[in-house]
Amino acid sequence: MSIQRNSGHPITIYDVAHEAGVSDATVSRVFNNKPGVREATRTKVLNAAQKLGYVVNMQARSLAGGKSNxxxxxxxxxxxxxxxxxxxxxxxxxxxxxxxxxxxxxxxxxxxxxxxxxxxxxxxxxxxxxxxxxxxxxxxxxxxxxxxxxxxxxxxxxxxxxxxxxATNWQGAYKAAEYLIGLGHRRIGFITGIMQLSSAIDRYDGFIAALKDHQIPIDDALIVRGDFQQQSGYDATRQLLALSSPPTAIFASNDMMAVGAMDAVREVGLDIPADVSIIGFDNIPQAMNTYPKLTTIHQPxxxxxxxxxxxxxxxxxxxxxxxxxxxxxxxxxxxxxxxxxxxx
Amino acid sequence: MSIQRNSGHPITIYDVAHEAGVSDATVSRVFNNKPGVREATRTKVLNAAQKLGYVVNMQARSLAGGKSNxxxxxxxxxxxxxxxxxxxxxxxxxxxxxxxxxxxxxxxxxxxxxxxxxxxxxxxxxxxxxxxxxxxxxxxxxxxxxxxxxxxxxxxxxxxxxxxxxATNWQGAYKAAEYLIGLGHRRIGFITGIMQLSSAIDRYDGFIAALKDHQIPIDDALIVRGDFQQQSGYDATRQLLALSSPPTAIFASNDMMAVGAMDAVREVGLDIPADVSIIGFDNIPQAMNTYPKLTTIHQPxxxxxxxxxxxxxxxxxxxxxxxxxxxxxxxxxxxxxxxxxxxx
DNA sequence: ATATTATATGTAAGGGCTTACATTTTTGGG
DNA sequence: CCCAAAAATGTAAGCCCTTACATATAATAT
Structure with missing residues (x-):
């Protein structure tokens, strides 16, 4: 069964039609599962096609108004x-x-x-x-x-x-924040995403809402901009950690930044999670391979x-x-x- | 500049030809950068096309024998x-x-x-x-x-x-082994890849060659099969670590397995790299995000x-x-x- | 068995493009 | 300014398929 008659031209619907002793239109109908073809004919066509190794030419089909799939x-x-x-x-x-x-x-x-x-x-x-x-x-x-x-x-x-x-970005962020709060954290750093994106905004809003609902004051110093890239997570965390009263937990708006955050935390000689807890968002596959394994919000x-x-x-x-x-x-x-x- | 005249049919080469006052063949020539079109004509066509928002229909082009790109x-x-x-x-x-x-x-x-x-x-x-x-x-x-x-x-x-x-799989593996040997390791565990693949075979061979060149006896117990998946790296490492005389270093045939190996090492309470060194192969992006960061062979x-x-x-x-x-x-x-x- | 439908198949006209070949225009030498 | 050769452009025939529409065949009713 070779891919195409390497010799002559590629097999067309006509070749099949000829082989099966029907017209090209019928072959087309068969291959498009259109109604109105007798079972016997259909089989005949299919066999011929099989024998010749016919494959539909998508270009032509789609040119002719069919579906390109x-x-x-x-x-x-x-x-x-x-x-x-x-x-x-x-x-x-x-x-x-x-x-x-x-x-x-x-x-x-x-x-x-x-x-x-x-x-x-x-x-x-x-x-x-x-x-x-x-x-x-x-x-x-x-x-x-x-x-x-x-x-x-x-x-x-x-x-x-x-x-x-x-996905429910707002709710996810809310849950993340609530989890951290439930753990006892009061100073939580937040690394934003690209704030032009609604997902980033929603995560931010969810985070803020959770703080408010738990009567935790919002400290602007704890909120720093990121851009969803690992590097920005690193930078933001360095900044956070340099604060006179640094956060005990950091919520990164996505996992890549969380990974960057982990690097930064370790680089200043702090332990995760003993000194600072880190939570991400997305649950990308890598989140399972970090050490410690990253707690995060799973986005499907x-x-x-x-x-x-x-x-x-x-x-x-x-x-x-x-x-x-x-x-x-x-x-x-x-x-x-x-x-x-x-x-x- | 709308994507296509939503009203009528899509713009074809004929529309452009008509607009430019030339024949369709000429338009085709222009769009295929064929020689033999006067500069003035070319410009005229391009302008017309621009004005109409013409985009070549790949299907047709490729059907007609052109390149589909x-x-x-x-x-x-x-x-x-x-x-x-x-x-x-x-x-x-x-x-x-x-x-x-x-x-x-x-x-x-x-x-x-x-x-x-x-x-x-x-x-x-x-x-x-x-x-x-x-x-x-x-x-x-x-x-x-x-x-x-x-x-x-x-x-x-x-x-x-x-x-x-x-890529130079053999040499890479040789280098990896040599590096470990240079560090002082003598009992080195090796996790193979899928041994039907030449890359896996070459890595294995390179590894063995390095041992031989350094007069290190080859202990079959230290060579365990993997399949390039993380899980197999984990399993293999558990097996290696259970040996009465476990390796002090493990060379995984790829990074995914190295990541699995890290998990396994940690799980038995050992430290990387203090208790066991780990080296991978590939240098996938994640290799930088593991902890400790994975030493590996970079494959371009x-x-x-x-x-x-x-x-x-x-x-x-x-x-x-x-x-x-x-x-x-x-x-x-x-x-x-x-x-x-x-x-x- | 014949007339009447429903069903199956064939015919032919594109779909938008390329390209060999025919035709027209341009160019340059005499 | 004319003519041959070169350059530019046009014509028309596909590429392989789909799909109305026409035609032939089978099924049903009378």
Missing amino acids: VVGLLIPGLDNGYVIEIVRGVDQELARSGCELMVYTTHRAGNDSANYLRYVANGLTEGILLVVPLLSSEFLQNLENSGYPYVLIDAVNTLGHSSSVN LEEMGRVGVKLLLEQIENPDTPPKTITLATQLVIRDSCQPPKRE | VVGLLIPGLDNGYVIEIVRGVDQELARSGCELMVYTTHRAGNDSANYLRYVANGLTEGILLVVPLLSSEFLQNLENSGYPYVLIDAVNTLGHSSSVN LEEMGRVGVKLLLEQIENPDTPPKTITLATQLVIRDSCQPPKRE
């Missing part, structure tokens, strides 16, 4: 455990649905992601999944206008027109990917389905990086 | 820091070359990756990058027969017909991805280019997980 995925890059988890979920679900995946990274699309979009919208893919934290509303507007199916993963559609998936990244695909496929199937937003629950995962503060 | 990438999955690094390199280089990336995971292709291949070979992609450790030679033979451009990343082509990229994964793309593009460009194999150097990265053994 390819969906696009736009991600910032693979630098991030977070994105990878989502991609994994996407991949799984796509596999189940028999769709192919075309990956674009934003750095690739460059500043000109609008252009990329035109390319996509025009061509190959039937819909697109966006895992792009920072979406310009102009871009969204464009996308919206194009009438092209898309869904947002872990981002809020300011236009409110598309389907999207996200993989599932977000899966759900995203489902929503997208739904949109593709029936463009008139009203868009919906699905919010998945976050969850506290207790591991080894937090404990009650030392007594003074 | 899409390359396929077959990977086992995203579970692995190792694969991700390679993918990142691939993505970068592809971006530079203006190509799109179609990702397939083998679990998706299922057992039937030959079928997947037929699909690919027939259609969309112009070539394929294989990051698949376990390639059946039947599969390879098929691929070879198809005459379809492909390159192997970090795998050896038993047929020896294609371009491929890999990202670059392997980049080089793979270059080789593939070369093949696509000119199918008659004789295939070549590029081997990149590995390198010892000393961090904190190794130190001289305690004196008895």
Whole structure:
């Protein structure tokens, strides 16, 4: 069974039709599972195709107005455990649905992601999944206008027109803070994410709300900006630790920063969690490999990917389905990086 | 600048031709940078296209015999820091070359990756990058027969017909062992990879060679099988540590297993590196986040991805280019997980 | 058995592009 | 200023498929 008749041209629908003694249209019908083909004919065609090693040419099919079964995925890059988890979920679900995946990274699309979009919208893919934290509303507007199916993963559609998936960031942060408070911490450092992102804002708000609900005064010195990168977690923590009255616990808005925070804590010779507790957010796979193992808020990244695909496929199937937003629950995962503060 | 005239049909080459007052063929020539178009005409066309927001339809182009500028990438999955690094390199280089990336995971292709291949070979992609450790030679033979451009990343082509990229596994392992020996270790545990893979074999051989060169007897009890997964590193280490005369250092054939090994060492209450040194292989990003930071052999994964793309593009460009194999150097990265053994 | 439907199959027209070949325009030498 | 050769442009035939529409065949009713 060779991949293609290396000799002549690739096998087309005509070859199959000829072999089976039917017309090309019938072959097409068979391969698209269209009704109105006698069982006997169908079998005949399938056999012929099998024998010849026919494989549909997607390009032609999609040119001719059929379905390409390819969906696009736009991600910032693979630098991030977070994105990878989502991609994994996407991949799984796509596999189940028999769709192919075309990956674009934003750095690739460059500043000109609008252009990329035109390319996509025009061509190959039937819909697109966006895992792009920072979406310009102009871009969204464009996308919206194009009438092209898309869904947002872990981002809020300011236009409110598309389907999207996200997680309970606020609640997760609230739970994290509450956990720390329950442990007895009163001075809790907080490292923010990129505050243009709703997820970062929600986490911040959840954190603040928890403090308020527990009558803990908010000390601005304990809140420092991060950007979701490991380095910023490190920097922020150094800053926090240099305070005259440093925190006994640090809540990083994501795991990468938490990892950076751990480095910083150790670097000043303090112990985790004896001297300072650390909690993250996301529960990326690496969170299990840190030492001590990182306590964090689990965000169902993989599932977000899966759900995203489902929503997208739904949109593709029936463009008139009203868009919906699905919010998945976050969850506290207790591991080894937090404990009650030392007594003074 | 909307993505496409949402109103009418998408903009085609004809619309542009009409707008510019030339024929469609000329527009095609312009967009393919073919010679024989007067500068003035070219500009006219470009302007018209710009004005209309024309974007080439890849499907049609590639159907008609043009280049699709899409390359396929077959990977086992995203579970692995190792694969991700390679993918990142691939993505970068592809971006530079203006190509799109179609990702397939083998679990998706299922057992039937030959079928997947037929699909690919027939259609969309112009070539394929294989990051698949376990390639059946039947599969390879098929691929070879198809005459379809492909390159192997970090795998050896038993047929020896294609371009491929890999790293100096033997030398890397040799260096790792030598480093440990230089530190004073004499009882060194070794956790193998999947021994069907040439990379695993080479690492093993390199390790053994170093021992021999330094007159260290080879104790079979110190060599235990792993499968490149974290869990197996853990298991193997438990086994090693249970020995009546346990090793003072452990060399894991990859970083994931090294991470597992660290867990195991800690679990029995031993210290890294005081009681047992650990060294890995690969230098995946996580290796920097373990505690203590993992000493390892750096494999230029990202670059392997980049080089793979270059080789593939070369093949696509000119199918008659004789295939070549590029081997990149590995390198010892000393961090904190190794130190001289305690004196008895 | 015949007329009437329902069902199965075939025909042909694109879909947007590339490219060999035909035609027109330009250029430069005489 | 004319003519041949070179350069630019246009024409038309696919690439492989899908899908209305037309046609042929089978099933049902009379």
